[in-house]
Amino acid sequence: MLMDATLLVLAGGDSRRMGRPKAWIEVGDTVLLRYVVERLAPAFSEVVVAFGEPEQMEQLVPYRVVFDRKRDAGPLAGLEAGLIAARHDVLFAVACDMPYVTPTTAQLAVAAARNSDAAIARHDGLFEPVCGAYRKTALPAIVGALDAGNYTAHDVAQSLDVTWLEGLDPAEFESLNTPADLERFHAAFSAQR
Numbered sequence: 001m002l003m004d005a006t007l008l009v010l011a012g013g014d015s016r017r018m019g020r021p022k023a024w025i026e027v028g029d030t031v032l033l034r035y036v037v038e039r040l041a042p043a044f045s046e047v048v049v050a051f052g053e054p055e056q057m058e059q060l061v062p063y064r065v066v067f068d069r070k071r072d073a074g075p076l077a078g079l080e081a082g083l084i085a086a087r088h089d090v091l092f093a094v095a096c097d098m099p100y101v102t103p104t105t106a107q108l109a110v111a112a113a114r115n116s117d118a119a120i121a122r123h124d125g126l127f128e129p130v131c132g133a134y135r136k137t138a139l140p141a142i143v144g145a146l147d148a149g150n151y152t153a154h155d156v157a158q159s160l161d162v163t164w165l166e167g168l169d170p171a172e173f174e175s176l177n178t179p180a181d182l183e184r185f186h187a188a189f190s191a192q193r
Helices: 032-043 075-085 103-113 136-147 153-159 179-192
Strands: 003-010 044-051 064-067 090-095 118-123 126-135 162-165
Touching: 003 032, 003 075, 003 103, 032 044, 032 090, 032 103, 044 075, 064 075, 075 090, 075 126, 075 136, 075 153, 090 103, 103 118, 103 126, 103 162, 126 136, 126 153, 136 153
Parallel strands: 003 044, 003 090, 044 064, 118 162
Antiparallel strands: 090 126, 118 126
16 A cells, blocks of 8 residues: 655765766666665655756656755755655655665655654664654754755754664665775675575
8 A cells, every 4th residue: 555655765866976876776677766665665654855956867767856955955954855856744864875775674664754753763872764654843953954964864853753773684774985985785685585
């Protein structure tokens, strides 16, 4: 059953450590961006992809696309663009370099965010703001931070009414930041096929 929620995939990073844009890295017969979308989208009634700027679109994507209002403002700008564009009150944001997040976790976060500004997984005191559910009530804090020049998603998340999701597998929230991370993911992906 589809949730009345938007899936937002953040694809606007500059991928300095990887050395090439992560969204377009090959994964089997697709690319990482599509892999993440296709893994999570079946649970959502809307899909939006946020890029920092049009030049980052190396390929056309069959999803609704938005661009950051503030350039070089990091994932917070992608969250802002997604929340403004979303047709639903709640969206689940995930970075395109987080291929291990499960649909179950996305659904849990969306359900938890319906009673707060956001629902974000936390383990060992650490949390990843680019993998969580946000309600439109979070938008004023995000816009205010961006307009004030604070581009740190962690700071903004801590200023929101957050439902912290504890006890989830930390491995789900690992990012592909380096070529070594990518090699491990490709090995696991190949073993599944």
